[in-house]
Amino acid sequence: MNINIKVYLHSKGTKFLQSGSFPVSNSDYKKNPDSAAAVAAYKWIQQIKINFAASEDFRIDQVIYNQDDDITDLVKNLG
Secondary structure (H helix, E strand, C coil), rough: CCCEEEEEEEECCEEEEEEEECCCCHHHHCCCCHHHHHHHHHHHHHHHHHHHCCCCCEEEEEEEEEEEEEHHHHHHHHC
């Protein structure tokens, strides 16, 4: 199944938003939807950091999935 994720990030003195749809395992999502979404978001944020050559001031401001489920703390704790 796919979930929609929005990440609000800060890098190089600028705030920006990235959003997209990402696959998650049905069984993982049924067991713990927040955790499954957090893992998908964390992996994607790592790719964003590499692709944009994130600066030392890179930070995660907010992570939301499926419109209004805030998983910011879960994602930050994965790092």
